[in-house]
Amino acid sequence: MLEAALQASEAAGLPPIAVTANLGKLLNLLVRVHGARRVLEIGTLGGYSTIWLARALAPGGELVTLEANPHYAEVALANIAAAGLADVVHLRVGPALETLPELAGEGVPFDFIFIDADKQNNPGYFEWSLKLSRPGTVIVCDNVVRDGAILDPDAIDPRGAVGAVQGIRRFYELLGAEPRVSATAMQTVGAKGYDGFAIALVTGQQ
Numbered sequence: 283m284l285e286a287a288l289q290a291s292e293a294a295g296l297p298p299i300a301v302t303a304n305l306g307k308l309l310n311l312l313v314r315v316h317g318a319r320r321v322l323e324i325g326t327l328g329g330y331s332t333i334w335l336a337r338a339l340a341p342g343g344e345l346v347t348l349e350a351n352p353h354y355a356e357v358a359l360a361n362i363a364a365a366g367l368a369d370v371v372h373l374r375v376g377p378a379l380e381t382l383p384e385l386a387g388e389g390v391p392f393d394f395i396f397i398d399a400d401k402q403n404n405p406g407y408f409e410w411s412l413k414l415s416r417p418g419t420v421i422v423c424d425n426v427v428r429d430g431a432i433l434d435p436d437a438i439d440p441r442g443a444v445g446a447v448q449g450i451r452r453f454y455e456l457l458g459a460e461p462r463v464s465a466t467a468m469q470t471v472g473a474k475g476y477d478g479f480a481i482a483l484v485t486g487q488q
């Protein structure tokens with residue numbers, strides 16, 4: 283099903299920017315280790331990481347995933363349904379900075395949050411993730427190394443995303459200064475080159 287989701291995404295013209303299989307598996311393991319029942323994903327694409335995450339949900343769990351592009355969302359919904367996960371995955375279409383406040387208004391925190399959308403908005407996604415958290419929530423943010431470009435404040439993103447390096451740097455500043463989280467970042471080298479992810483535990487302690 284995971285391979286089929288990638289193939290269907292490629293056939294529908296989606297860019298090949300899903301997580302690698304080993305990061306997908308790591309996300310799956312983290313959700314299982316945590317015993318998470320409510321998972322939030324920011325950035326669905328064709329639903330590849332969504333399937334890894336949703337398969338890991340504890341019984342009775344649900345996953346909300348946010349995607350700005352209606353065509354990508356349509357492809358993702360088909361892939362999610364083919365994987366037998368339509369009942370537990372809820373996809374909201376629209377810019378995440380508009381759908382996140384709606385979720386916050388609903389007032390039910392998430393156990394696990396995966397940030398993987400437009401990197402220039404990572405600072406906003408992190409702030410909304412905190413609002414949607416409780417002590418014990420785990421937040422994972424992908425692509426926080428970018429071939430090492432994040433070391434240079436004037437760097438142009440090696441993958442061409444405008445403002446990505448600056449958005450990631452600002453995300454680190456917020457993460458480092460935030461007393462309610464404890465976090466680290468891991469560098470990875472793999473099928474999609476040199477990058478990494480950050481992982482934060484919301485402790486709630488000031």
Ligand SMILES: C[S@@+](CC[C@H](N)C(=O)[O-])C[C@H]1O[C@@H](n2cnc3c(N)ncnc32)[C@H](O)[C@@H]1O
Nearest residue numbers: 300301325327330331349350377378398399400
């Ligand atoms: C790296 S891809 C997500 C990959 C996916 N998590 C996976 O591994 O299968 C980033 C996604 O974020 C979406 N995106 C970009 N800007 C967005 C925004 N402002 N709000 C919501 N989604 C956005 C893109 O359309 C794209 O599908």
